Amino acid sequence: MASSFSSSSLLLPFFLIILSCFIALSSSRRSLIDHPSTNLPRSGFRLTLKHVDSGKNLTKIQKIQRGISRGSHRLNRLGAAAVLAVASGPDDTNNIKAPTHGGSGEFLMDLAIGNPPVKYSAIVDTGSDLIWTQCKPCTECFDQPTPIFDPKTSSSYSKVGCSSGLCDALSRSSCNKDKGACEYVYTYGDYSSTKGILAMETFTFDDENSVSGIGFGCGDENKGDGFSQGSGLVGLGRGPLSLISQLKETKFSYCLTSIEDSEASSSLFIGSLASNIVKKAGASLAGEVTKTMSLLRNPNQPSFYYLDLQGITVGSKRLPIEKSTFELAEDGTGGMIIDSGTTITYLEEDAFKALSKEFTSRMSLPVDDSGSTGLDLCFTLPSNAKKIAVPKLVFHFKDADLELPGENYMVADSSTGVLCLAMGSSNGMSIFGNVQQQNFNVVHDLEKDTVSFVPTECGKL
Numbered sequence: 114m115a116s117s118f119s120s121s122s123l124l125l126p127f128f129l130i131i132l133s134c135f136i137a138l139s140s141s142r143r144s145l146i147d148h149p150s151t152n153l154p155r156s157g158f159r160l161t162l163k164h165v166d167s168g169k170n171l172t173k174i175q176k177i178q179r180g181i182s183r184g185s186h187r188l189n190r191l192g193a194a195a196v197l198a199v200a201s202g203p204d205d206t207n208n209i210k211a212p213t214h215g216g217s218g219e220f221l222m223d224l225a226i227g228n229p230p231v232k233y234s235a236i237v238d239t240g241s242d243l244i245w246t247q248c249k250p251c252t253e254c255f256d257q258p259t260p261i262f263d264p265k266t267s268s269s270y271s272k273v274g275c276s277s278g279l280c281d282a283l284s285r286s287s288c289n290k291d292k293g294a295c296e297y298v299y300t301y302g303d304y305s306s307t308k309g310i311l312a313m314e315t316f317t318f319d320d321e322n323s324v325s326g327i328g329f330g331c332g333d334e335n336k337g338d339g340f341s342q343g344s345g346l347v348g349l350g351r352g353p354l355s356l357i358s359q360l361k362e363t364k365f366s367y368c369l370t371s372i373e374d375s376e377a378s379s380s381l382f383i384g385s386l387a388s389n390i391v392k393k394a395g396a397s398l399a400g401e402v403t404k405t406m407s408l409l410r411n412p413n414q415p416s417f418y419y420l421d422l423q424g425i426t427v428g429s430k431r432l433p434i435e436k437s438t439f440e441l442a443e444d445g446t447g448g449m450i451i452d453s454g455t456t457i458t459y460l461e462e463d464a465f466k467a468l469s470k471e472f473t474s475r476m477s478l479p480v481d482d483s484g485s486t487g488l489d490l491c492f493t494l495p496s497n498a499k500k501i502a503v504p505k506l507v508f509h510f511k512d513a514d515l516e517l518p519g520e521n522y523m524v525a526d527s528s529t530g531v532l533c534l535a536m537g538s539s540n541g542m543s544i545f546g547n548v549q550q551q552n553f554n555v556v557h558d559l560e561k562d563t564v565s566f567v568p569t570e571c572g573k574l
Contacts, residue, residue, distance in 0.1 A: 157362070157384020158322050159574075162220045162237060164372060164379070165342040176372065180456040181487040181537075183219070219454045219547075220369075221343050222381060225317040226329075227267030233259040233344040237381065239367075239453040239557075242352035242416050243283075243299055244316075244359075245307050245330030246345030252334045257344040264331060269315040279328040280311055282353040297330050305337020327359055349453075350416030351559065357383065363560040364388055367453050368571035369551045371520070377572025382554075391554050391569050401568030404513040408562045413445030418557065418564065420545060421511035422449045425464065427471040428504035434464045439543055449543035451564060453555070457488075458522075458546040459539035465489070472534060475504040481531050486524075491533040494525065501525075501532060508545075515566055521549050 166176055221234045226246060233246060247254045249263040264270040273279050273295045275288035280295035289296045295311040309332035315325040332345075340346065348355040349365065357365050366387035369379045382390050391397050409419035422439040425432050438461050441448030447461070460468065469490045473480060478492035478501070485491075494501070503523055507516045525532040535548045554567040554574075 153322050153324065153360070153384065155385075157364075157382060157386035158319055159386065159390070160222045160224075160318055160381040160383070162222055162367065162369070162379040162381050163234075165219050165221060166372070167375070178487050180219070183456065219456070220379065222347060224347070225320075226262055226314050227264075228269040228315050229267075230315070230317045230323075231260070231262055231267075233257075233262070235345045235347045236340065236343045237347055237349065237453070239349045240417060240450070241346070242348040242350045242354040242358070243297075243330050244327065244345075244347050244354070244356055245299065245309075245332050247307075247335055248309060248331035248333050250333060254333070254335050255337065255341055257341065259344045261344075262331070264312065267314065269325060271313050273311040273313055273328060277311075279313075279354065283311065286311070299330065305340065306335070307332040308334040324360065327356075328354060348416070351410075351418065352416045355416070357559065360384075364556065364558050366390070366554050366556040366567075368554040368569055368574055369453070369547055370571045371551055374572055379571060380574050387554075387556050388558075388565075390574055391567050394574050396570045396573035398568040398570060403565055403567045404510075404515050405563050405565040406510040406512040406515075408557075408564055409441055409448065410562070411441055411445050411448065417450045418452075420449045420451050420564070422508060422543070422545075423511055424509040425460075425468060426505075426507040426509065427468060428475045430471060431509075432464070432467045432471060434467055438464050446541055447543075449545060451545040451550075451555075453547055453550070455544045455546040456548065457535045457537055458549050459537050459542075459544045461543050462538045462540055464543070465536065465538040468536070469534070472504060477502070478532065483531075485529055486526070486531060486533050488524070488533040488535065489537050491531045494527065494530045494532050496530070503532075517549055518552075521551055524548075 166179065171179070220237045222237050223232065223234050225232045235244075235246065247257060247261045249261050249265075251261060254261060272293065274293065275290075275295050277295060280286050280288075283295070283297050285298045285300075287296045288294075289310075292310065296309070297311050298306065298308045300306045307330060309330055311328060312331045313326050313328055315323055316327045316329075317323040349357055352358065360383065362384050364383075364385060364387040366382045367380065368382075368391075370377045380390075407421060409421055411417060411419055419441055423436055424434060439447070439449050459465075472490065476492055478494065481491040481493045483491075503519055505516060505519075506522050507514055522535050523532060524535050535546075550566075552569055552571050554569040554571070556565040556567060557563075558565070
């Protein structure tokens with residue numbers, strides 16, 4: 114996204130942005146036999162996304178600290194799970210094939226389940242597949258903001274049989290012959306989990322778009338405290354159990370507004386609307402160019418959307434980073450994923466060190482070592498400053514160079530007097546976070562295996 118700055122700097126207004134999320138190691142991509150019946154509009158439909166911290170009386174610094182805490186826990190567990198998955202052999206019954214989540218989510222969508230429809234909110238997750246909610250009778254359930262779904266009250270509820278393609282698509286399942294149903298277990302990285310019966314139901318989106326025969330997890334034994342923001346989860350990953358796959362849609366997009374925008378809403382678009390909504394709504398940014406890049410696949414983690422990052426430029430200098438730093442290894446480790454909810458971008462340690470060093474050398478501010486924000490690189494703001502020049506930042510992907518606007522990688526807080534880089538260090542896997550994605554309509558084309566960044570005023574959609 115172009116900005117009115119020279120090749121080496123831009124002027125950045127002060128404000129604080131932080132988003133956070135939910136990420137998952139994924140399930141199998143075995144093909145499904147069953148497909149739902151839909152009466153969705155041919156052009157697709159829109160869903161409003163709500164940030165979990167919206168409406169709360171939180172300061173800017175409190176929001177960033179909450180987001181980083183959730184993100185760092187998830188990142189650590191994600192890395193550990195990836196290592197264990199590689200270390201386990203194909204015949205190891207303990208190898209990690211089940212999805213592993215960080216245990217918290219940042220964006221919620223409203224939907225309804227059953228007939229008559231019962232409304233609830235669910236965490237949206239592009240890093241996993243399974244759709245699930247808590248169900249009665251609950252052996253063990255966490256507190257949720259809406260009543261727990263009772264399958265007995267719905268005329269459209271049905272159990273999924275053990276021979277179903279839906280059941281086969283689960284990475285961990287068993288056949289309960291007494292109940293005549295497929296049982297699932299979905300385990301999360303913070304030791305949270307959901308367990309129950311795989312079933313089919315009618316789901317209603319935006320109060321009018323209903324789809325029958327959607328496979329979902331009806332969880333009656335759910336452990337952990339990572340899901341209390343909502344009443345379940347909707348997976349948008351690449352696997353066969355995700356909402357996108359079950360709807361047989363080939364496109365979806367999300368457009369995330371600034372966390373500081375208390376009036377405008379973020380949006381999720383499913384279907385062909387995902388690629389034409391910006392032009393239709395007149396929300397494109399004048400002079401900006403859409404950047405499209407190929408997605409990679411990882412057989413060990415088939416739900417993730419992997420980017421082919423080949424380098425980074427800070428200011429006018431391309432960083433001396435080995436190309437292999439971001440490569441997806443043959444054993445499934447490494448690489449960079451794009452995720453709609455991960456708070457900030459995390460780069461492999463050596464790459465982040467190089468970026469921090471170059472960034473620091475180009476800033477005219479002293480480094481702040483207090484660690485008060487939880488971010489790895491911060492600077493002390495002058496007390497009377499209104500605008501600060503910062504180096505430009507460009508991510509070089511295989512098919513496109515993506516230059517970010519300053520507000521997508523710098524966060525400032527005048528109350529604490531700091532200006533911080535909204536990025537961090539990781540070991541192995543890198544993640545392109547949603548602070549970097551704000552005010553882009555991020556279009557996933559599952560048929561072409563591409564992702565496009567469309568510069569957008571997301572609040573106008």
